[in-house]
Amino acid sequence: xxxxxxxxxxxxxxxxxxxxxxxxxxxxxxxxxxxxxxxxxxxxxxxxxxxxxxxxxxxxxxxxxxxxxxxxxxxxxxxxxxxxxxxxxxxxxxxxxxxxxxxxxxxxxxxxxxxxxxxxxxxxxxxxxxxxxxxxxxxxxxxxxxxxxxxxxxxxxxxxxxxxxxxxxxxxxxxxxxxxxxxxxxxxxxxxxxxxxxxxxxxxxxxxxxxxxxxxxxxxxxxxxxxxxxxxxxxxxxxxxxxxxxxxxxxxxxxxxxxxxxxxxxxxxxxxxxxxxxxxxxxxxxxxxxxxxxxxxxxxxxxxxxxxxxxxx
Amino acid sequence: xxxxxxxxxxxxxxxxxxxxxxxxxxxxxxxxxxxxxxxxxxxxxxxxxxxxxxxxxxxxxxxxxxxxxxxxxxxxxxxxxxxxxxxxxxxxxxxxxxxxxxxxxxxxxxxxxxxxxxxxxxxxxxxxxxxxxxxxxxxxxxxxxxxxxxxxxxxxxxxxxxxxxxxxxxxxxxxxxxxxxxxxxxxxxxxxxxxxxxxxxxxxxxxxxxxxxxxxxxxxxxxxxxxxxxxxxxxxxxxxxxxxxx
Numbered sequence: 001x002x003x004x005x006x007x008x009x010x011x012x013x014x015x016x017x018x019x020x021x022x023x024x025x026x027x028x029x030x031x032x033x034x035x036x037x038x039x040x041x042x043x044x045x046x047x048x049x050x051x052x053x054x055x056x057x058x059x060x061x062x063x064x065x066x067x068x069x070x071x072x073x074x075x076x077x078x079x080x081x082x083x084x085x086x087x088x089x090x091x092x093x094x095x096x097x098x099x100x101x102x103x104x105x106x107x108x109x110x111x112x113x114x115x116x117x118x119x120x121x122x123x124x125x126x127x128x129x130x131x132x133x134x135x136x137x138x139x140x141x142x143x144x145x146x147x148x149x150x151x152x153x154x155x156x157x158x159x160x161x162x163x164x165x166x167x168x169x170x171x172x173x174x175x176x177x178x179x180x181x182x183x184x185x186x187x188x189x190x191x192x193x194x195x196x197x198x199x200x201x202x203x204x205x206x207x208x209x210x211x212x213x214x215x216x217x218x219x220x221x222x223x224x225x226x227x228x229x230x231x232x233x234x235x236x237x238x239x240x241x242x243x244x245x246x247x248x249x250x251x252x253x254x255x256x257x258x259x260x261x262x263x264x265x266x267x268x269x270x271x272x273x274x275x276x277x278x279x280x281x282x283x284x285x286x287x288x289x290x291x292x293x294x295x296x297x298x299x300x301x302x303x304x305x306x307x308x309x310x311x312x313x
Numbered sequence: 314x315x316x317x318x319x320x321x322x323x324x325x326x327x328x329x330x331x332x333x334x335x336x337x338x339x340x341x342x343x344x345x346x347x348x349x350x351x352x353x354x355x356x357x358x359x360x361x362x363x364x365x366x367x368x369x370x371x372x373x374x375x376x377x378x379x380x381x382x383x384x385x386x387x388x389x390x391x392x393x394x395x396x397x398x399x400x401x402x403x404x405x406x407x408x409x410x411x412x413x414x415x416x417x418x419x420x421x422x423x424x425x426x427x428x429x430x431x432x433x434x435x436x437x438x439x440x441x442x443x444x445x446x447x448x449x450x451x452x453x454x455x456x457x458x459x460x461x462x463x464x465x466x467x468x469x470x471x472x473x474x475x476x477x478x479x480x481x482x483x484x485x486x487x488x489x490x491x492x493x494x495x496x497x498x499x500x501x502x503x504x505x506x507x508x509x510x511x512x513x514x515x516x517x518x519x520x521x522x523x524x525x526x527x528x529x530x531x532x533x534x535x536x537x538x539x540x541x542x543x544x545x546x547x548x549x550x551x552x553x554x555x556x557x558x559x
Binding site: 097120266 | 324326327330332350351405406407410429430432433434435436437438439440441442444445446449450451452453454456466470471472474475476477478479480481484490491520521522523524525526527528529530531534537538539540541542543545546548549550551552553556558559
């Protein structure tokens with residue numbers, strides 16, 4: 001029996017569908033436990049991705065890992081789960097370690113594939129510069145799945161949804177305020193990412209990056225120097241000490257490709273590099289390269305994307 | 314404010330990553346170890362800033378061998394008051410968290426701080442595990458931390474935004490970018506670090522929950538396909554037809 005935790009505070013994310021799909025690949029009997037705002041109708045759709053049933057505790061706001069650990073451990077006990085699956089996102093990173101101690105279950109943090117034949121699970125290590133195969137020695141295990149590692153797959157029909165309560169206890173964390181910029185695609189979940197670096201020469205030139213991102217339906221990102229000098233917000237910094245991402249497409253303009261930057265993006269399926277310097281190290285990690293001035297190439301690419309999109313409708 | 318900062322060693326960010334012993338062990342040959350940047354830049358420096366503004370004591374702790382005393386002295390040179398080394402070669406995050414929580418339980422720390430993850434194993438595990446083992450609240454990925462009496466006010470990263478939360482001490486905090494700025498130790502700090510107390514305590518027996526069976530290096534990219542900068546329609550066509558990503 002597999003238990004999958006999803007945070008449905010902002011509805012059903014792609015990461016949630018990925019974790020349910022992952023659970024289905026491990027077991028024919030998948031229970032989903034969630035908190036938050038998604039409606040029962042939305043939650044029932046998780047059955048289409050392999051859930052046998054969904055349990056929801058609407059009294060829990062999903063921001064206190066201690067409460068969530070109590071809730072998930074309680075449900076795991078009730079349904080005799082031997083494996084618990086999380087997304088390796090901000091919620092999984094906060095709750096899965098607590099649950100590991102509570103259930104005395106080995107944690108595979110940041111899985112990028114379904115388990116191998118010998119039971120080990122592949123994870124990124126050294127910030128994506130290598131992979132490791134983790135073996136769990138305990139009888140119970142917890143796996144947190146790195147977003148964008150597998151694709152959601154439909155595998156069934158809508159399932160039953162039951163409301164539960166009483167397992168989570170009180171929260172010790174008071175939320176004073178939540179600030180959320182409108183309309184942005186969260187970077188760790190984005191399938192397409194447009195990123196730029198110092199080659200753009202100043203924050204006033206980011207309009208063309210945003211235009212390209214908008215044309216593609218992509219999130220925007222940046223290199224570390226750009227975040228450090230304040231041209232762009234810190235949460236856009238991808239790299240070894242910033243966010244590690246693995247989108248389907250990563251377009252980098254005006255970024256030379258230092259090893260620390262590559263560490264954060266080399267899980268990307270396809271990398272496009274635009275740089276004036278044909279010797280930039282990033283070209284070695286790229287699938288497609290354009291040697292040219294970002295100020296000319298980016299607007300041209302945006303127009304090409306718009307022309308392409310127009311033919312798709 | 315009595316603060317415990319957990320530090321881990323990590324290979325210098327420019328290290329060449331390779332494996333030995335039939336790909337079962339990290340090749341330490343030529344690798345320079347540093348204090349894990351998240352632990353140093355954010356957790357330790359913010360702890361020192363809190364101590365400087367409201368008073369208190371900052372202890373650093375690591376689970377490691379005598380070889381790790383260099384990173385301990387570095388953390389002391391930056392300004393920590395004292396250090397604890399739990400004498401063991403750490404096996405997994407659970408082992409580390411059990412050792413640290415067992416030490417910290419009886420010491421009355423107001424805050425236990427960690428970096429958001431290490432740059433070698435990237436698990437984001439130890440902070441949450443310590444919190445559970447000590448039955449304390451855990452605020453993860455904090456980008457700001459202020460203390461007033463026994464009340465901590467924090468900002469933390471959430472998906473696509475920021476959340477402001479409040480929690481009472483004692484609590485466990487994992488620290489992300491924004492918390493503080495890197496500090497370079499000065500000569501006085503480096504000299505003082507030599508004589509600051511370092512307590513070495515034996516490790517407790519803890520069963521392993523996980524282990525690395527082996528490692529692998531990513532497949533090398535096939536050579537890059539260069540596109541004429543004046544022909545972006547070709548690039549878009551390749552992304553659609555060949556790469557199938559748009």
